[in-house]
Structure formats: structure tokens, C-alpha cells
Amino acid sequence: MANLSVISELHKKANTHIVLLVMDGLGGLPRDSDGKTELEAAATPTMDRLTREGTLGLSVPLGAGLTPGSGPAHLSLFGYDPIARPVGRGVLESIGVGLEVRPGDVAARGNFCSIDPQGRITDRRAGRIPDEQAQPLTERLAEIRVEGALVAIRHVREHRFALVLRGPDLDPALEDTDPQATGGPPLPVRASRPSAGKTATLVQGWVDQAFERLRGERLANGLTLRGFSTDPALPPFPKTFGVRAGCIAVYPMYRGVSALAGMQVVSFDGETPEDEFRAAAGAWKDFDFLFIHVKKPDSRGEDGDFEGKARAIEEVDRALPALLDLRPDVLAVTGDHSTPARLRSHSWHPVPLLLWAPATTRRDVQDHFGETACAAGGLGTMAASDLIPLLLAHAGRLEKYGA
Amino acid sequence: MANLSVISELHKKANTHIVLLVMDGLGGLPRDSDGKTELEAAATPTMDRLTREGTLGLSVPLGAGLTPGSGPAHLSLFGYDPIARPVGRGVLESIGVGLEVRPGDVAARGNFCSIDPQGRITDRRAGRIPDEQAQPLTERLAEIRVEGALVAIRHVREHRFALVLRGPDLDPALEDTDPQATGGPPLPVRASRPSAGKTATLVQGWVDQAFERLRGERLANGLTLRGFSTDPALPPFPKTFGVRAGCIAVYPMYRGVSALAGMQVVSFDGETPEDEFRAAAGAWKDFDFLFIHVKKPDSRGEDGDFEGKARAIEEVDRALPALLDLRPDVLAVTGDHSTPARLRSHSWHPVPLLLWAPATTRRDVQDHFGETACAAGGLGTMAASDLIPLLLAHAGRLEKYGA
Numbered sequence: 001m002a003n004l005s006v007i008s009e010l011h012k013k014a015n016t017h018i019v020l021l022v023m024d025g026l027g028g029l030p031r032d033s034d035g036k037t038e039l040e041a042a043a044t045p046t047m048d049r050l051t052r053e054g055t056l057g058l059s060v061p062l063g064a065g066l067t068p069g070s071g072p073a074h075l076s077l078f079g080y081d082p083i084a085r086p087v088g089r090g091v092l093e094s095i096g097v098g099l100e101v102r103p104g105d106v107a108a109r110g111n112f113c114s115i116d117p118q119g120r121i122t123d124r125r126a127g128r129i130p131d132e133q134a135q136p137l138t139e140r141l142a143e144i145r146v147e148g149a150l151v152a153i154r155h156v157r158e159h160r161f162a163l164v165l166r167g168p169d170l171d172p173a174l175e176d177t178d179p180q181a182t183g184g185p186p187l188p189v190r191a192s193r194p195s196a197g198k199t200a201t202l203v204q205g206w207v208d209q210a211f212e213r214l215r216g217e218r219l220a221n222g223l224t225l226r227g228f229s230t231d232p233a234l235p236p237f238p239k240t241f242g243v244r245a246g247c248i249a250v251y252p253m254y255r256g257v258s259a260l261a262g263m264q265v266v267s268f269d270g271e272t273p274e275d276e277f278r279a280a281a282g283a284w285k286d287f288d289f290l291f292i293h294v295k296k297p298d299s300r301g302e303d304g305d306f307e308g309k310a311r312a313i314e315e316v317d318r319a320l321p322a323l324l325d326l327r328p329d330v331l332a333v334t335g336d337h338s339t340p341a342r343l344r345s346h347s348w349h350p351v352p353l354l355l356w357a358p359a360t361t362r363r364d365v366q367d368h369f370g371e372t373a374c375a376a377g378g379l380g381t382m383a384a385s386d387l388i389p390l391l392l393a394h395a396g397r398l399e400k401y402g403a
Numbered sequence: 404m405a406n407l408s409v410i411s412e413l414h415k416k417a418n419t420h421i422v423l424l425v426m427d428g429l430g431g432l433p434r435d436s437d438g439k440t441e442l443e444a445a446a447t448p449t450m451d452r453l454t455r456e457g458t459l460g461l462s463v464p465l466g467a468g469l470t471p472g473s474g475p476a477h478l479s480l481f482g483y484d485p486i487a488r489p490v491g492r493g494v495l496e497s498i499g500v501g502l503e504v505r506p507g508d509v510a511a512r513g514n515f516c517s518i519d520p521q522g523r524i525t526d527r528r529a530g531r532i533p534d535e536q537a538q539p540l541t542e543r544l545a546e547i548r549v550e551g552a553l554v555a556i557r558h559v560r561e562h563r564f565a566l567v568l569r570g571p572d573l574d575p576a577l578e579d580t581d582p583q584a585t586g587g588p589p590l591p592v593r594a595s596r597p598s599a600g601k602t603a604t605l606v607q608g609w610v611d612q613a614f615e616r617l618r619g620e621r622l623a624n625g626l627t628l629r630g631f632s633t634d635p636a637l638p639p640f641p642k643t644f645g646v647r648a649g650c651i652a653v654y655p656m657y658r659g660v661s662a663l664a665g666m667q668v669v670s671f672d673g674e675t676p677e678d679e680f681r682a683a684a685g686a687w688k689d690f691d692f693l694f695i696h697v698k699k700p701d702s703r704g705e706d707g708d709f710e711g712k713a714r715a716i717e718e719v720d721r722a723l724p725a726l727l728d729l730r731p732d733v734l735a736v737t738g739d740h741s742t743p744a745r746l747r748s749h750s751w752h753p754v755p756l757l758l759w760a761p762a763t764t765r766r767d768v769q770d771h772f773g774e775t776a777c778a779a780g781g782l783g784t785m786a787a788s789d790l791i792p793l794l795l796a797h798a799g800r801l802e803k804y805g806a
Contacts, residue, residue, distance in 0.1 A: 030766055037765070062804055064405060064785065065792030066413075069805035082805065083409055092806040342762075346803055348796040349765060371765055372781070381783035 002079050002389045004240050006401065011242030016329035016395040018243065018289045019280070020387075022077065023316055024070070024254075025298025026335025027351040027371065029342045031306055038301070038341060039352055040370035042310040044317040046324070047333060047354060047369040054356035056366045057379025059387060061337045067348045070096075073336035074257045078291075079241065079388040080234055087260065088172070088229020094162040095256020097154045103231040105164050106172045106199060112137065112159040112220035119185045124178065126159045126220040134159060137220055144209045148202050163225065165203070171196035174203060176226035186224045236262030241388055242397060244286065248279045249293035258291060273319035284326055288397075292323075298346075301339030309341050330357040330395045332387060333369070350374075350381055357394040405482055405792045407643050409804065414645030419732040419798040421646065421692045422683070423790075425480065426719055427473070427657075428701025429738025430754040430774065432745045434709055441704070441744060442755055443773035445713040447720040449727070450736060450757060450772040457759035459769045460782025462790060464740050470751040473499075476739035477660045481694075482644065482791035483637055490663065491575070491632015497565040498659020500557045506634040508567055509575045509602060515540065515562040515623035516581075522588045527581065529562045529623040537562060540623055547612045551605050566628065568606070573633075574599035577606060581627035589627050639665030644791055645800060647689065651682045652696035661694060676722035687729055691800075695726075701749075704742030712744050733760040733798045735790060736772070753777075753784055760797040 028037035061068045061076050062083065071092040072082035090107035101107045112134060114123035138155040145151075149167030156162055173196040177187045189207060191200040207225070214221045237245050239262070247258030250271045259265055264287075268279035276292050283290065294316055300308035323331075333356070338349040352374040355361055364378030375381070382390075392398045431440035464471045464479050465486065474495040475485035493510035504510045515537060517526035541558040548554075552570030559565055576599040580590045592610060594603040610628070617624045641648050642665070650661030653674045662668055667690075671682035679695050686693065697719055703711035726734075736759070741752040755777040758764055767781030778784070785793075795801050 029763065035766055058783070063409075063792070064789030065794070065796035065801055066409070067796065067801065067803045069803050072805035083406055086805070089806055096806065347763075348793075348801070372767060375765070375767055375781040375783065376779060381785075 002386050004079065004235055007389050007392070007398070008235070008240045008242070010399045010401060012397050012399045014396040016288065016397065017284070017326070018330045018391050018395050019323065019328045019332070020077070020289070020291045020391065021294070021323070021331065021333045022291065023294045023297045023313060023333070023335050025301045025337060025339025025346065026313070027338025027340070027347070027349050028301065028309065029340035029349070031342070037371045038297070038306055038309040039313055040368070040372065041306070042313040042317070044313060044369055046317050046320040048367060050331070050333070050354055050356040051369045051373070052367050053358060053363065054354060055361045055364050055379050056369065056374045056377025057353045057355065058350035058374045058377070058381040059334055059353045059384040060350050060381060061384045065348050067346050068337050069346070070253055070336065071257055073384075074254065075234075075261070076384040077336055077387060078237060078261050079385050080261070081385060085232055085234065087232045089227025090162070090172075090229040091231065091260070093156060093160070093227065094164050095260065096253040097156050097162050098252035098256070099152050099154050099162055099164045100259070101164055101231050101256070102166070103233055104170060105166045105230055106170045106174070107229055108163045108225040109227045110161040110163050111178060111224050112161070113186070113222045113224055114219050115222035121179065121182045121184065121186060121222065123219070124182060124224070128158045129219050131155065131157060134161070134220065137214065137217070140213050141210050144206055144213070146202055146206050146209070148198070151206060159220065169198060171199045172228045172230045174200055174228040176224070177207070178224035178226045186222060189225070231260060234261055238262055241289070241392055243289040243392070245289040245291070246283050246287040247291045247293070248276050248283070249291075250276070251293070251295050254293040263291060273316045274322065277319055277322040280323060281326055297335070298339045301341050302344055304341050304344040306341040329359065330391050332391055334387070351384070353379060353387070355379060355390070355394070360394045360396070405789050407482065407638055410792050410795070410801070411638070411643045411645075413802040413804060415800050415802045417799040419691065419800065420687070420729070421733045421794050421798050422726065422731040422735070423480070423692070423694045423794065424697070424726070424734065424736045425694065426697045426700045426716060426736070426738050428704045428740060428742025428749065429716070430741025430743070430750070430752045431704065431712065432743035432752070434745070440774045441700070441709055441712040442716055443771070443775065444709070445716040445720070447716065447772055449720050449723040451770060453734070453736070453759040454757055454772045454776070455770050456761060456766070457757060458764045458767050458782050459772065459777045459780025460756045460758065461753035461777045461780070461784040462737055462756045462787040463753045463784060464787045468751050470749050471740050472749070473656055473739065474660055476787075477657065478637075478664070479787040480737075480739055480790060481640060481664050482788050483664070484788060488635055488637065490635045492630025493565070493575075493632040494634065494663070496559060496563070496630065497567050498663065499656035500559050500565050501655035501659070502555050502557050502565055502567045504567055504634050504659075504663070505569070506636055507573060508569045508633055509573045509577070510632055511566045511628040512630040513564040513566050514581060514627050515564070516589070516625045516627055517622050518625035524582065524585045524587065524589060524625065526622070527585060527627070531561045532622050534558065534560060537564070537623065540617065540620070543616050544613050547609055547616065549605055549609045549612070551601070554609060562623065573602045575602070575631045575633045577603055577631040579627070579629035580610070581629045589625060592628070634663060637664055641665055644692070644795055646692040646795070648692040648694070649686050649690040650694045650696070651679050651686070652694070653679070654696070654698050657696040666694060676719045677725065680722055680725040683726060684729055700738070701742045704744050705747055707744050707747040709744035732762070733794050735794055737790070754787070756782060756790070758782060758793070758797070763797045763799070
């Protein structure tokens with residue numbers, strides 16, 4: 001784990017550009033036919049050239065055997081320790097659907113549930129009602145007004161929604177109202193420390209109104225809230241690492257987690273890698289550090305679509321020359337975690353990492369970007385949270401430590 | 404170092420079997436003739452097949468340059484930090500000879516010593532009296548009765564024995580009675596905190612009776628005690644890792660350290676690898692996780708017997724198909740530490756590790772299980788204490804961390 005307070009005292013000015021290009025869920029597992037992973041099966045002539053000119057390695061997102069969610073995986077890539085500084089479920093769910101969470105806000109994750117006439121939960125997930133039924137319900141709940149806070153609510157998926165309260169003196173120290181079992185009523189909103197008493201009352205007021213408005217629904221006639229949390233007040237990325245840092249991402253989750261880290265989110269049109277690299281060109285002068293996020297490899301991996309994931313990687317490779325034309329001094333190509341098509345889910349496997357910095361990298365003997373080559377790469381197996389200091393160093397942005 | 408409190412909250416039910424097969428002292432050093440280690444010189448066709456289907460790596464028991472004893476080495480393999488949570492010498496020595504140590508017991512390591520007529524120690528090890536002389540002495544001391552505790556004593560080797568006291572309100576906070584020098588008398592039993600005063604008096608009473616019974620012995624006419632300690636109250640392995648965990652081992656030390664970790668010790672007849680794998684078959688339905696310990700490679704290494712160690716490894720390889728017939732989902736083949744025949748002792752060298760989990764491992768390019776291949780293996784060089792979380796992940800037994 002990088003020592004952020006040491007790093008933050010070693011900044012050096014340099015006229016260099018760093019790009020962290022993240023293909024979400026990049027890491028994979030071998031297919032039976034030829035033992036190749038998605039990345040190994042993909043035709044990636046440009047990344048292979050960068051491999052010959054640079055160094056490979058493997059990046060461990062959280063620790064041995066730990067499969068990260070998207071939030072912790074990115075915090076780790078950004079140099080933070082997501083276990084020492086957990087970001088609440090409510091915050092992650094909210095930023096994931098594009099709700100802004102500022103310091104002092106209280107965010108929660110909500111579930112619609114089914115309640116019997118006696119007020120007891122019969123289904124904690126309201127039969128996993130489809131999006132098209134849940135969406136209008138959250139819109140109905142968006143009309144609720146409470147004294148002392150502004151409330152934002154947004155549908156997530158199926159029975160899930162996100163809720164953010166903004167107002168003076170709010171405190172996220174509230175207990176879940178989800179009893180984690182059927183047969184009893186949802187729990188009242190309770191403060192887990194006295195200073196959250198006012199917030200508990202306020203949220204309970206919102207919940208009571210919500211139950212009124214859900215009355216008569218067949219499946220989603222109740223709700224529970226959990227994961228109450230606020231902005232984790234991370235040490236700001238630009239200040240910690242001494243760079244003007246920008247985020248180029250299509251999905252709200254990644255824009256949100258970048259914003260939590262204090263990066264500036266770049267607005268742009270489009271959603272392909274080409275569009276993102278064009279946005280990078282447009283923002284090039286304003287930033288020393290650009291985080292660029294490509295979602296599709298993860299989505300195809302979650303679908304179990306090996307070929308689709310390989311093609312999504314090839315798309316990035318085809319677009320890559322436009323990014324290289326900007327002449328970054330340091331480019332890291334990696335993922336936030338692995339999503340092997342074989343497992344159809346995030347996994348704990350270390351993530352391929354390609355470090356290209358023509359002026360300052362050693363070379364290794366690898367010539368194709370892939371898991372097997374990365375395992376034998378010159379960077380070895382490293383903690384994801386060590387990557388940013390490594391990029392800064394390669395960009396001439398860290399002073400010597402000690403005399 | 405795995406974060407056990409994080410791991411313990413991520414359990415997922417799965418119908419999978421994990422086997423941790425430990426060849427004690429597995430790691431070696433190259434012989435002069437052809438530069439092969441014991442493992443590399445051994446014919447291991449089955450392990451080589453698993454190598455082709457799995458991934459290799461090196462496991463560091465405690466840290467760079469640290470040579471572990473058997474106790475710390477196994478605690479590390481079981482996911483604990485034996486430096487943060489040291490297990491007392493008294494406990495390790497006692498479980499090593501099959502004395503049970505429960506929470507609240509007080510265990511110590513004893514040395515017979517030689518005393519002159521003025522009561523001064525002339526030899527701290529009683530001339531390293533042979534087992535056949537020391538054994539009857541410990542039997543004589545086993546007859547001593549003290550008020551307030553049951554006392555168990557067992558011969559270890561040469562001048563060494565182990566002592567365990569069991570009774571109400573015992574406290575292991577006692578200072579060593581071994582002055583670590585000759586020319587002075589053994590120290591009295593002193594409490595290092597007030598709550599151990601009663602225990603000090605009780606142990607002193609036992610010591611006084613022991614001196615009575617040793618009077619007139621030529622060499623072993625006195626004794627010293629050290630390493631007073633109790634069960635370290637490790638977070639129980641089954642609860643921490645969410646598995647029904649069993650131990651299959653012949654030697655008391657390994658059964659003891661497994662019991663300290665809360666594993667269930669499987670009884671069985673015989674002592675060869677075949678016998679142990681037969682025991683695994685018998686216990687298969689009762690456990691999700693089996694630790695199987697094979698002692699011989701370490702013993703031959705300590706003898707300086709390179710060929711004998713290689714043959715001991717081959718014995719395991721020949722028996723291995725019977726274990727594979729049980730269809731484990733995840734199999735790790737490794738050692739607790741290195742015992743190079745060349746050094747005739749435990750060493751600090753990282754330990755070969757083979758991870759086989761057909762559904763969930765990446766492959767690397769290695770095709771023979773050995774130190775050189777492991778150093779270039781896909782798992783890299785990892786902390787031994789990270790192994791269990793990795794095995795759990797490969798067995799589908801850990802949830803994602805964070806959203």
C-alpha cells in the first residue's frame with residue numbers, strides 16, 4: 001500500500017502527461033480450446049507494440065482471493081486503501097446511478113419489498129419486479145417532500161433504488177431498516193449514535209410517506225433502506241498526487257467514484273473508445289493525468305461472452321493510435337479487476353497491466369499483452385494501489401526521498 | 404497479510420472441497436551435480452500433470468530471510484500472522500508431543516540441568532542426556548501432585564520435556580526460571596503480573612517436589628522451565644474461513660497446531676501418504692477443507708539426505724492419484740517451509756506452491772513442479788498467509804467485496 005502522506009510531500013513539477021486507461025473487467029480465464037484468455041485471444045497489434053516497448057505485470061486489486069466490486073476496485077487503482085477506508089453501500093449505489101453525493105449528504109440503498117396486511121415482510125425483494133414496474137414507483141416517491149432536507153431518489157435495477165438526502169446537520173449513523181428476514185415488519189429508522197437522532201426522524205418521516213404512496217401496490221407495497229453513508233472524504237487525488245486529474249467515463253459509477261476522489265469529470269458526446277479518446281484530445285491541455293474508463297469488456301464478461309469480450313478489447317486497440325497521437329509520456333493499460341467470461345462475474349484474479357513510458361521504463365521479454373505474459377512480466381505482481389506512484393515516478397513527478 | 408475480519412464477512416456457501424497438501428520442509432537447494440533441487444530431482448509425473456493444468460508460485464512463510472519453526476510456519480499457512488499472534492514456546496512444545504493445551508491451561512517447556520552441591524547450574528542441558536535416560540525421569544515427575552491443578556508432563560527429546568497445568572484461575576504470566584547461564588541457581592518461579600501470583604506459587608511447589616525426586620541423579624539433578632504460555636485463542640479457522648476443516652496428520656505437532664486453529668483432527672491408522680489419503684477418503688463427506696500433512700521430506704532434509712528427501716516426495720506423488728480420485732475442486736500442494744538437505748535444517752527460502760483448480764485457475768507455461776519453475780510461475784511470490792483466501796476464492800467460497 002502506497003504511503004500517501006509520503007507521496008504527497010514528494011511532488012515535482014513536470015510538463016508530462018499520464019494516462020490511466022482502464023478496460024473494466026479486463027482479466028480473464030483460459031478457454032478450453034487453446035488455453036487462451038479473452039485478452040490473449042484478441043488481436044491487439046497496438047498494445048503488442050506497446051508491450052515490446054514497455055513492461056508488463058499483474059495488479060492485485062484488494063488482496064489475495066478478494067473479488068472487488070467496482071467501487072473498491074477503482075479506489076484501489078486510484079491509490080487508496082478501500083478496506084481501511086470503506087465507501088458505504090449507499091454512496092456507491094447512488095453514484096452508480098448518477099446521483100451526486102457531497103460531504104454531509106446521507107446516501108442509502110433501498111429495496112422495494114412485499115408486505116402482508118399485518119405489516120410483515122413476505123418478500124424482501126418484491127418479487128424482483130422488473131425495471132418497467134419499479135421505475136414509475138421511484139418517480140412517485142420522488143414527489144415526497146420532508147422538512148429539513150432535499151431528497152433525491154433514482155431507480156437502480158429491479159427492486160433496487162438509491163436515495164440521497166442533502167441538508168444541514170445530517171448524520172449517516174443510521175441502522176439498516178432491512179431485518180434481513182421475512183415474517184417481521186421493516187425496522188424503524190434508528191440512530192446508532194445520538195447525533196444522528198434528527199436524521200433518523202427525518203428519514204422515518206420520508207419512509208412513512210413512502211409507505212402511504214405504495215399502499216395498494218401488489219408486490220412493491222413497502223421498502224427497506226440500508227448502507228446509510230456519506231462521502232468518505234478521501235484525500236483529494238489532485239492534491240495527494242500533485243496532478244490536475246480528469247476522468248473520461250461513460251457510466252455514472254466511474255464518473256461518481258472519480259468525483260469522490262476529487263477528479264474533474266470531463267463531459268463529452270458519444271460512448272465508444274474513439275469518442276473517449278477524442279474527449280481526451282479535447283481535454284489534453286487541461287490535465288496532467290487522465291483516467292479513461294471503458295466499460296464493455298466487463299459487460300461482455302458478465303454475459304459469459306468470451307468472443308464479445310475479446311472483440312471489445314480489439315475495439316480499444318483499434319482506437320488506441322488516436323490516444324498515442326496525443327503523445328502521453330506515461331500510459332498504463334490495465335483493468336480494475338478481472339471478469340472472466342467463464343465465471344460470468346467479477347473475480348479475484350490479478351489484472352493484466354501494461355506500463356509504457358518510452359523514456360523511463362525497462363523492457364521485458366514479452367511481446368503480446370496477455371495474462372500469461374503479464375505473469376512473467378518485468379513489473380511482477382503488484383498491489384493495484386501502488387500503480388499511481390509508479391506512474392508519477394515514470395512521468396518525472398516525484399522527488400527523491402531523503403538525502 | 405490477509406485481513407481475517409474482512410474474509411470472515413465474505414463467506415459464501417458452496418458445495419466444494421479444498422485440500423491443502425503440505426509436504427513438510429518441501430523447499431530445497433540445488434545439488435552440485437546437476438543443479439537440481441530435491442523436488443526437481445524427484446520423478447513426479449502426477450504433480451507435473453497438475454502443474455500443466457494449474458499454476459505455480461512461491462510461498463514466503465514469515466518474511467524475507469526468516470526461517471520459521473514448525474508452529475509459526477503452519478500458523479502462517481493457515482492464514483494467521485504468527486508474528487502478530489505469537490504462540491508460546493510452552494504451547495508449541497506441548498502440542499508437539501501430543502499434550503493437549505486448552506484455553507486457561509498453562510504450558511511450559513522444561514530442560515533438565517546439572518546442579519552442583521551449592522545449587523548452582525553447571526550444565527543447562529544436563530549433558531544432553533539421551534532419551535532412554537530422560538524418559539524414566541519424566542515418568543518419575545509425572546507422579547507429582549500439586550493442590551489446585553492437574554499436571555501433565557511428557558518427554559520431548561534428550562534433556563527437554565513439556566509441562567501442562569490445568570486448573571481454575573491459572574495465569575501464564577510467569578518468568579523463565581532458566582537464568583540462561585551457568586554458575587548461578589535456577590531462578591524462582593516469579594509472576595510477571597499480580598494475577599499470576601497463585602500460579603507462580605503452584606508451579607514453584609511442583610518444582611520443589613521435582614528437585615526432591617531428582618536428587619542424587621548424576622546429570623539431571625535439576626530443571627528449569629521457560630516459555631510459559633497458554634492457548635493463543637486464535638480466531639477459529641472454521642468460523643473465520645467458513646469451512647468445516649479437518650486435519651490429517653501423523654505427528655502430534657501438526658495435529659496440535661491444527662487443533663489450536665480449531666480444526667477437527669481426523670483419527671486414522673497407518674502413517675504413509677497412502678494411509679493419509681485413505682483417511683481423507685473416509686472423512687471426505689464431513690469436511691469442506693482438509694489439511695493433509697506429510698512429515699518425511701522434512702525429516703530426510705534434516706538428515707542431509709538429498710536422495711531420501713527426493714524419494715519421500717516421489718512417495719507422495721505415487722499416492723496422489725487416490726487423492727485426486729476424490730475429485731477435490733481445489734488442491735494446493737506446498738510445504739510449510741524449506742528444509743534443504745544441503746543445510747540439514749529449516750531455512751528461509753520460499754516454498755514451492757502448486758495450485759490446481761480446474762474450473763478457476765489460469766495456466767502458466769510451467770510443466771514440472773520445482774523451485775525454478777515456481778519462481779517463474781503465474782502466482783508469483785506470495786505470502787503463505789494469503790494462501791487460504793486464495794483457495795477459498797478458487798472454490799467459489801468468497802463473496803464480492805463492496806458494490
